[in-house]
Amino acid sequence: MADKSTDFIDQYQAFVRAGLETWSRQFDPASQSSTASPSADIMGRMFSGLTGYGDWMRSMAAGEPGAVPFAMGGVPPFGGPGATPFGYGPPPGAAPFGYGAPAGAEMPQPGTERFDEWAKMAREALSMPAFGLTREQQEEQQALFRAWIDYVEHYARFQTLLQGVNERAGAALREQSAPTDAESMRSVYDRWVNLAEENYGEAALSGEFREVYAALVNAQMRLKVLQQKQVERLTRQAGMPTRTEVDSLGERLQAMRRELRQMHGLVAEVESLRAEVAALRGAKSAVKKGRAR
Amino acid sequence: MSGNPFSFDPESARAEVEAFRRKLEAGMETLKHVGPIELGTTPREAVYTEDKLTLWHFKGAKKPTAKTPLLICYALVNTPWMVDLQEDRSMVRNLLAQGEDVYLIDWGYPDGADRWLTLEDYIDGYLDRCIDVIRQRHALESLNLLGICQGGVFSLCYATLHPEKVRNLVTMVTPVDFHTPDNMLSHWARNIDIDLFVDTYGNVPADVMNFAYLTLKPVRLNQQKYVGLVDILDNPKEVENFLRMEKWIFDSPDQAGEAFREFARDFFQKNQLIKGEARIGGKVIDLKKITQPVLNIYAEQDHLVPPAASTPMAGAIGSKDYTALAFKGGHIGIYVSGRAQAQVPPAIHDWLAKR
Numbered sequence: 001m002a003d004k005s006t007d008f009i010d011q012y013q014a015f016v017r018a019g020l021e022t023w024s025r026q027f028d029p030a031s032q033s034s035t036a037s038p039s040a041d042i043m044g045r046m047f048s049g050l051t052g053y054g055d056w057m058r059s060m061a062a063g064e065p066g067a068v069p070f071a072m073g074g075v076p077p078f079g080g081p082g083a084t085p086f087g088y089g090p091p092p093g094a095a096p097f098g099y100g101a102p103a104g105a106e107m108p109q110p111g112t113e114r115f116d117e118w119a120k121m122a123r124e125a126l127s128m129p130a131f132g133l134t135r136e137q138q139e140e141q142q143a144l145f146r147a148w149i150d151y152v153e154h155y156a157r158f159q160t161l162l163q164g165v166n167e168r169a170g171a172a173l174r175e176q177s178a179p180t181d182a183e184s185m186r187s188v189y190d191r192w193v194n195l196a197e198e199n200y201g202e203a204a205l206s207g208e209f210r211e212v213y214a215a216l217v218n219a220q221m222r223l224k225v226l227q228q229k230q231v232e233r234l235t236r237q238a239g240m241p242t243r244t245e246v247d248s249l250g251e252r253l254q255a256m257r258r259e260l261r262q263m264h265g266l267v268a269e270v271e272s273l274r275a276e277v278a279a280l281r282g283a284k285s286a287v288k289k290g291r292a293r
Numbered sequence: 294m295s296g297n298p299f300s301f302d303p304e305s306a307r308a309e310v311e312a313f314r315r316k317l318e319a320g321m322e323t324l325k326h327v328g329p330i331e332l333g334t335t336p337r338e339a340v341y342t343e344d345k346l347t348l349w350h351f352k353g354a355k356k357p358t359a360k361t362p363l364l365i366c367y368a369l370v371n372t373p374w375m376v377d378l379q380e381d382r383s384m385v386r387n388l389l390a391q392g393e394d395v396y397l398i399d400w401g402y403p404d405g406a407d408r409w410l411t412l413e414d415y416i417d418g419y420l421d422r423c424i425d426v427i428r429q430r431h432a433l434e435s436l437n438l439l440g441i442c443q444g445g446v447f448s449l450c451y452a453t454l455h456p457e458k459v460r461n462l463v464t465m466v467t468p469v470d471f472h473t474p475d476n477m478l479s480h481w482a483r484n485i486d487i488d489l490f491v492d493t494y495g496n497v498p499a500d501v502m503n504f505a506y507l508t509l510k511p512v513r514l515n516q517q518k519y520v521g522l523v524d525i526l527d528n529p530k531e532v533e534n535f536l537r538m539e540k541w542i543f544d545s546p547d548q549a550g551e552a553f554r555e556f557a558r559d560f561f562q563k564n565q566l567i568k569g570e571a572r573i574g575g576k577v578i579d580l581k582k583i584t585q586p587v588l589n590i591y592a593e594q595d596h597l598v599p600p601a602a603s604t605p606m607a608g609a610i611g612s613k614d615y616t617a618l619a620f621k622g623g624h625i626g627i628y629v630s631g632r633a634q635a636q637v638p639p640a641i642h643d644w645l646a647k648r
Contacts, residue, residue: 184309186520193517197510204477204509214484221486221493228493247408247495254409261418 111156119149140230147223154212154219161203161212169199313523320526327533330540332374335386337397341426345401348423351377353389359645361460362394362427362436366420366451368443369552370502371545373399375628376441379537382629387638393645398423398444402546408495410549412556413574416447417454424451424458435460437645442466442598442624443556446566449610450573453582461648463588463641466598466624469580469609472564473601477509482561491554499545509596538629567609580606586614588644590637595624616644 108114126146130138172195203209232242341348365385367373376397377385388395398420403410427436438459440448445467452459471479491497507514525531565571571578587610591603600619607615618640620627627633 183305185306186309189520190517193512196512200511201477205474205480210480210484213481214486218486218489221489224493225489243495246405250406251409253406254414258414 110152111160119153122149144226144230147226151219151223154216158212158216161209165200165203169196172199316523316526320523323526323529323532327536330536332537332541333377334380335377335383341423343419343422345403345407346419347399347401348426349397349399351385351389351395357394358392359394361433362396362431363388364424364427364436364438365395365397366438366440366444366448367398368441369400369548370443372541373397375541378541378629382634384628384638387634388642391638391642393642396427403496403549407549409551411551415552416450416573420447420451421455428458437461439463440467446560449580449583450578452585453578453580454573454576456582456585459585461586461645462583465590466592466595466603466627468598468602470564470567470602470605471561473599475599476602478597479561482557487554487557487562491550495550497548497550497553499547502548503543503545567605580609581611583610584612586648587612588616588618590618590620592620592622592624592627594622597624
């Protein structure tokens with residue numbers, strides 16, 4: 001026999017799910033009603049938020065309050081749900097630019113000892129000297145892959161940190177007795193949000209968070225730089241202007257505009273001085289005329 | 294699961310579920326009929342344009358009574374329409390109603406051509422030229438300057454470089470000390486290799502900035518806010534208000550690379566403003582040179598610029614006429630909340646009128 005006290009939670013979930021499904025159908029691009037839909041962007045954000053709410057209810061039903069305190073799950077800063085940070089393409093588990101793991105080597109899960117061993121071997125292999133006509137390109141690719149391994153390690157570190165925050169938030173919530181004055185599921189949810197944010201806030205202001213966060217961002221930028229370098233090489237080969245060239249032109253143009261502004265300022269100053277000199281001359285000649293009389 | 298974890302009875306929970314579902318379904322109809330969302334409703338005229346920048350002059354229902362015009366200098370992040378979001382939530386409209394003559398700098402949306410704009414270009418260039426335009430229009434030596442957030446920092450810097458052009462200075466939610474322990478953004482930025490970051494990105498994408506802001510309060514801003522939206526889905530006016538705010542939050546400009554580099558490195562990382570070490574175009578920014586009257590308005594629940602980041606202004610500037618005004622609210626509420634409409638513009642006007 002089902003536990004009567006959990007019936008309503010099951011129903012709540014079912015209702016919310018049904019509601020979301022109804023909405024999903026309404027906003028399905030294939031559906032006829034989609035022509036009247038508001039922007040997909042806001043609907044995406046709203047669904048994401050409501051899905052998180054549904055997850056929270058499932059956690060509550062499972063007796064694990066706050067199992068997923070962060071709407072982004074384990075996604076690091078600047079990455080959307082399910083995406084890698086800074087909008088950078090390849091998520092951990094997929095190699096950049098179609099580079100698979102070295103032949104015969106299946107990449108283990110980042111953040112594990114097996115991955116560390118694999119990364120060490122891969123780094124050694126990727127440090128071998130390159131030869132021949134494509135020597136430079138080989139070295140570029142090796143550097144890109146090394147940067148990618150580095151990034152994946154930092155990503156795993158960041159996820160571990162967030163998981164720790166998650167667990168601490170969950171523990172703090174479990175330590176609290178069930179609110180006796182809560183009037184609705186919603187009021188319990190709102191309290192849970194407050195606690196989750198408090199825990200996250202404390203962690204986010206820690207020295208460890210700052211260090212791990214920055215290391216991840218820096219690793220991602222190093223990877224992106226190497227990616228851009230490869231794109232630039234391909235662009236040059238195709239006879240197209242590169243970003244470096246465009247940036248260089250922009251920098252020169254901006255410098256010229258500053259000089260031009262400065263010159264305009266000087267011209268205005270000269271004009272003003274001329275006017276003053278003319279006024280003084282006029283005054284002098286008036287004095288002379290006065291004396292002559 | 295063992296037992297009911299809640300103190301309310303299952304029947305009321307069922308009713309809550311049912312109400313939630315009904316609102317979701319009804320909400321579809323509301324959203325179908327929401328028209329295009331517009332920001333910035335107060336009549337205005339462009340009086341100066343340069344590159345992406347527009348200097349707006351607002352027109353109130355009555356002629357301004359203030360003799361000295363007030364220029365609002367907004368931050369580079371987000372658009373400036375937070376100060377004129379909608380008719381009943383507009384700091385600009387309320388300032389006009391008080392009798393102020395209001396101008397606003399709209400920095401526009403930088404693109405690749407603006408990649409090399411520096412803080413000097415913004416502060417000693419664009420801002421200075423806007424101020425000169427207004428001075429000429431009104432045949433005045435100086436005007437009143439109101440800086441908001443990063444625009445407040447720009448205004449402080451400007452007032453030290455050209456004190457003769459600023460009669461009174463008003464700062465809102467403006468950081469001066471970037472290294473207070475509760476400043477999460479600055480804390481996160483501290484160890485980032487800013488040069489590598491800007492060299493890689495060029496202009497910093499708005500999405501990157503927005504995601505950083507969302508992760509300051511991830512559950513509240515990514516989840517709870519949208520759960521709350523369901524509560525108002527049956528109220529078209531409230532939904533419109535929500536969407537208007539949503540548009541403002543996410544319709545953000547990219548950040549010009551060099552200016553971002555300087556601001557992040559010198560202000561966020563090195564905290565040079567309060568130390569008196571910041572330089573704009575090689576000129577030292579000495580806040581002690583600010584001797585004109587200053588009104589500093591900060592928000593008590595500000596998670597972006599905590600009060601502790603703003604209040605040290607009192608000891609950092611040279612002015613003997615310094616007034617601090619604490620507002621009960623957050624970084625955004627200080628412009629759009631009902632309380633803000635009633636309190637902030639009159640407070641600014643009254644303070645200016647006495648000077």
